[in-house]
Amino acid sequence: MASAVSARPPGRPRTGVHAAVFAATLSAVHEFGYARATVERIAAVAGVAKTTIYRRWPSKGELIVDCLLNAFGPPPPLAGASRAEIMSSAIHWIAAKIGEPGVGDAFAGVFSDAVSDPALREILSARLQEPYRLALQDALGEPEARVLLFTDVVVGTLLHRMGMTGEPMADADVTALVEMILPALQRGSPPSLNLGSERASEPG
Amino acid sequence: MASAVSARPPGRPRTGVHAAVFAATLSAVHEFGYARATVERIAAVAGVAKTTIYRRWPSKGELIVDCLLNAFGPPPPLAGASRAEIMSSAIHWIAAKIGEPGVGDAFAGVFSDAVSDPALREILSARLQEPYRLALQDALGEPEARVLLFTDVVVGTLLHRMGMTGEPMADADVTALVEMILPALQRGSPPSLNLGSERASEPG
DNA sequence: TGGTTTCGCTACCGCGGGTTTCGATACCGA
DNA sequence: TCGGTATCGAAACCCGCGGTAGCGAAACCA
Known part of the structure; x- marks a missing residue:
């Protein structure tokens, strides 16, 4: 018309x-x-x-969040033969991203700004964290609370190291972090309990 | 005279x-x-x-650090029959401290300020983190690098949770964090390798 | 050429960290 | 009771930064 x-x-x-x-x-x-x-x-x-x-x-906060979204890109495929491989690759992926020049500092900075700014915290949580969290929940078949704890551990560790030393975590320590988390993933909810996920993983 | x-x-x-x-x-x-x-x-x-x-x-940063030092007090005894108990009690201790009103926010805030302020980062590291790190190294008989990683994981996780939700981590999640870390402590360096520490722990 | 929108520039506001100044105050010794 | 000294509180101030407003210039279209 x-x-x-x-x-x-x-x-x-x-x-x-x-x-x-x-x-x-x-x-x-x-x-x-x-x-x-x-x-x-x-x-x-x-x-x-x-x-x-x-x-x-x-605002500056929203600029940083947008910039980080652009730097991170969409959630990666999260492919892997096992849940352990998915988790491992996810940890290495976020560690590499945070290690890129400027990304870790920007992440830590906006995160710290968000501590005293509920509106910014909401934006950070909804636009930056939630998409990756949902992708991980779906890929792992884990409940939200557990994925949130894993997120706190992984991102918190990487940012704390960045904040205290000024440099991203070395590969060896990232690997140690992975080896600390994987057993907890295995012990946690047995794969056979994947209720509600269309991706029923192998029970054996 | x-x-x-x-x-x-x-x-x-x-x-x-x-x-x-x-x-x-x-x-x-x-x-x-x-x-x-x-x-x-x-x-x-x-x-x-x-x-x-x-x-x-x-400066405001040094005031906050002093305030946190006052709130934390000297490193606790770190008594415990086993290294696992020592680590567990240390994690619960720092989680409880960070959960006290104002302490977690102040910690996260000064930490975030330190990201862009190397001088403040140095103060934070030397006056706030090092005493507890040394006490933990001595009590656990672990090398510095491993204790630093444990510190990143524990403090980073607690602060990340505090920063994202605005509230301290619930006891159940603190316990889950402990259960994630203890096996890594056991697997890591066998207690019989305590070289240089005057506190030779039982080899059995 | 005129209409419309965005651009860059400059000035400005509010606020917070940090400094300076100055009179008031609290202690001591004589 | 009277100096000497050092601290206190109040106010003004500087500076940098986040964020806004106003305006002329530039870029597009018809």
């Missing part, structure tokens, strides 16, 4: 700026640290005015 | 204010959250001027 429904809207088109700002955010956080990674500095690194950033993101 | 070596110095004596400020700090953090627990607010709750606080502590 309406011939020009999807025509370009009038006026000056918005410049594609998300990618540059995301890269600038990680770069600034990596170079200056989270506290000194001012929105003004991020804008400068991105070659953009501060007001342009605030036209797209309502 | 000098008769009045320890005589009171001249001038108006300093008012004993540490206890009141520590209590006011935890109270303010508990009531307003870490970000809104302004030094001015803490001073007001303590019934003290802001300048008085800055005469005793050089």
Whole structure:
């Protein structure tokens, strides 16, 4: 009916700026640290005015969350022959992501901001943590409470190490962390108790 | 020789204010959250001027660290018939401390500040973490690297839970965390390998 | 060329960490 | 009772940062 429904809207088109700002955010956080990674500095690194950033993101916290979402990407396939392999690959995956330059600092920084900011905490939980948590619940056939505990252990450990030493956790320690968690996964809920999941794993 | 070596110095004596400020700090953090627990607010709750606080502590971060040191107290005896019992009681002890009103928020807050502040990170590590780490190393006869990993896992998990939910970890989850860590402690370094510790534990 | 929208720039506000100044106050010794 | 000394509280202040408002310039379309 309406011939020009999807025509370009009038006026000056918005410049594609998300990618540059995301890269600038990680770069600034990596170079200056989270506290000194001012929105003004991020804008400068991105070659953009501060007001342009605030036209797209309502607050620094939401900018960081969006940036982390972009850095993490969608939940990975979570393929694996066994639940142990799924869990192991998931831990190594998140450890590698947090180890990328700027990502761990940004994660720890926004996490700490969220401690005193319930609204930001809600955003962080809903947009950043929940998708991965649901994917993990589905892949493992574990109840929410247990996946939440595993998440606390894995992410908390990685961020604590990052926060105390300033550097991401070494591979050897990540492996030690995996070996600490896997037995608990095996001991916890036997695979035969997968009720409600369409992916009935092998009982043997 | 000098008769009045320890005589009171001249001038108006300093008012004993540490206890009141520590209590006011935890109270303010508990009531307003870490970000809104302004030094001015803490001073007001303590019934003290802001300048008085800055005469005793050089920065908000050091005030918080001192306050946490006061709240934690010296490392507990760490008594226990076995290494498993020592580790278990240590985990429950730190979980209970972090669960006290204001303590967990203050800990998470100063930890997050430390992410971008190497000087504060150094203070946090040297004054708050190292004493307990050394006590644990001695009591368990474990090498530093392993105790550091255990610390990351335990404290990181507790703070992550606190940061994401706003409330301390429930006892049931603390117990689950203990049961996740104890087997790793047993599997790790056999007790007979206690070299260099004057507390040679029973080899059987 | 005019209409529309976004851009960059600058100025601005509020707030919090931290400093400075100054008069008031509490102690001591004479 | 009177200095000397050191601390206290109150207020003003500086600075940086998150966030907003206003405005002219730029980029697109018709």
